[in-house]
Amino acid sequence: MKQHIRxxxxxxxxxxxxxxxxxxxxxxxxxxxxxxxxxxxEYDIVLEAEDATPKNLKTLDAIVAMVTHKIADRK
Structure with missing residues (x-):
């Protein structure tokens, strides 16, 4: 997933x-x-303005973690 997001x-x-x-x-x-x-x-998840935090977008790993968390919450 990380490579795909990259x-x-x-x-x-x-x-x-x-x-x-x-x-x-x-x-x-x-x-x-x-x-x-x-x-x-791409991942059929809901990302909103509240998700655009320095913590969530600090690094590629942080972005992957945010997406992974949103996918898990969707289920």
Missing amino acids: ELLEEALPLVDIDSDFLFSELDSLGVTTILMILSK
């Missing part, structure tokens, strides 16, 4: 270092919105 985000946000330890600081509001929309559609 590929999705690298394609959508080519100027952002997806492997940054401070990914959230590299994102503007459009970047955050793009991430939420892509992952919501």
Whole structure:
């Protein structure tokens, strides 16, 4: 899943270092919105503005954890 998310985000946000330890600081509001929309559609989960926290978007691992948690909550 991590590699798939990396590929999705690298394609959508080519100027952002997806492997940054401070990914959230590299994102503007459009970047955050793009991430939420892509992952919501790809994994059929509901990601809202409340999910766009520095903790959830700090690193690629944090994003994967957020998606995994949302998928688990869906069931």
